[in-house]
Amino acid sequence: MVDTMAGNQERRIEICENDGDVASKLCDYVINKANESVKKRGIFTIGLSGGSMAKYLCDGLPERVTDWSKWRVFFCDERHVPYDNPECTYSIYKKNLMSKVALKVDQVFPDDPGLSVEKAADTYQKTIQSVFEGDGLPRFDLLLLGMGPDGHTCSLFPGHPLLEETKKWVAFIKDSPKPPPERITLTFPVLNNTRCAVFASCGAGKAQMVKEVLEGHIDPPLPASRVRPTKGELVWFLDKAAAGLLESKALQN
Numbered sequence: 255m256v257d258t259m260a261g262n263q264e265r266r267i268e269i270c271e272n273d274g275d276v277a278s279k280l281c282d283y284v285i286n287k288a289n290e291s292v293k294k295r296g297i298f299t300i301g302l303s304g305g306s307m308a309k310y311l312c313d314g315l316p317e318r319v320t321d322w323s324k325w326r327v328f329f330c331d332e333r334h335v336p337y338d339n340p341e342c343t344y345s346i347y348k349k350n351l352m353s354k355v356a357l358k359v360d361q362v363f364p365d366d367p368g369l370s371v372e373k374a375a376d377t378y379q380k381t382i383q384s385v386f387e388g389d390g391l392p393r394f395d396l397l398l399l400g401m402g403p404d405g406h407t408c409s410l411f412p413g414h415p416l417l418e419e420t421k422k423w424v425a426f427i428k429d430s431p432k433p434p435p436e437r438i439t440l441t442f443p444v445l446n447n448t449r450c451a452v453f454a455s456c457g458a459g460k461a462q463m464v465k466e467v468l469e470g471h472i473d474p475p476l477p478a479s480r481v482r483p484t485k486g487e488l489v490w491f492l493d494k495a496a497a498g499l500l501e502s503k504a505l506q507n
């Protein structure tokens with residue numbers, strides 16, 4: 255269904271049968287966006303998230319058809335840990351996606367865990383700048399986002415001062431409430447400048463937070479509800495369990 259948020263922005267909510275169905279529809283969506291972006295602009299710029307998003311994508315993308323050579327792959331956030339740490343999002347994708355598709359090393363842009371987290375955030379911003387033309391805010395074709403049970407997205411946590419960042423494209427955090435404590439993350443100015451932001455959430459454990467984010471009026475708003483691309487699409491893929499507490503009648507059919 256499509257509904258309208260404050261400011262007349264539209265948001266699409268896709269309710270799927272289960273998490274497998276979410277993964278499948280999400281992957282179809284990503285491939286369509288990739289092919290459309292390549293057709294229009296000759297390139298596809300995407301930002302990946304960790305956690306459950308990595309599983310959905312690694313399960314479904316390898317078997318799908320796209321011109322991988324046109325992809326430029328970034329990370330919406332990253333746990334600032336060595337590549338051999340199981341928490342490292344880049345390494346999860348390297349093992350389960352990049353090793354299975356024709357993505358070359360120079361098309362994927364990971365965090366550098368060898369730097370201090372402050373320097374790493376700064377360097378990551380410069381890396382983004384080197385791929386996107388011009389000095390303005392980068393406009394990603396697609397940012398794939400997860401939402402934690404506390405309403406966080408990327409490494410932007412409820413009540414954290416990073417939510418108010420207006421200048422930096424990439425910020426560092428040293429006191430993440432969810433371990434590991436050191437991370438780098440895209441900031442809201444970049445998230446809300448994307449052509450398309452997509453969330454995927456599954457399971458009854460996320461239902462209360464999905465309801466808060468999509469229908470609640472918590473003030474100040476939770477990080478996931480602050481993702482509202484100013485000139486772009488916003489889509490949520492949910493399974494029935496995660497959508498179970500939503501009130502809108504259209505969603506219960």
Ligand SMILES: O=C1O[C@H](COP(=O)(O)O)[C@@H](O)[C@H](O)[C@H]1O
Nearest residue numbers: 303304305306307400401402408
């Ligand atoms: O720590 C993180 O959590 C969020 C949400 O993960 P999920 O497993 O609850 O979907 C994720 O989007 C983010 O990239 C990650 O660093």
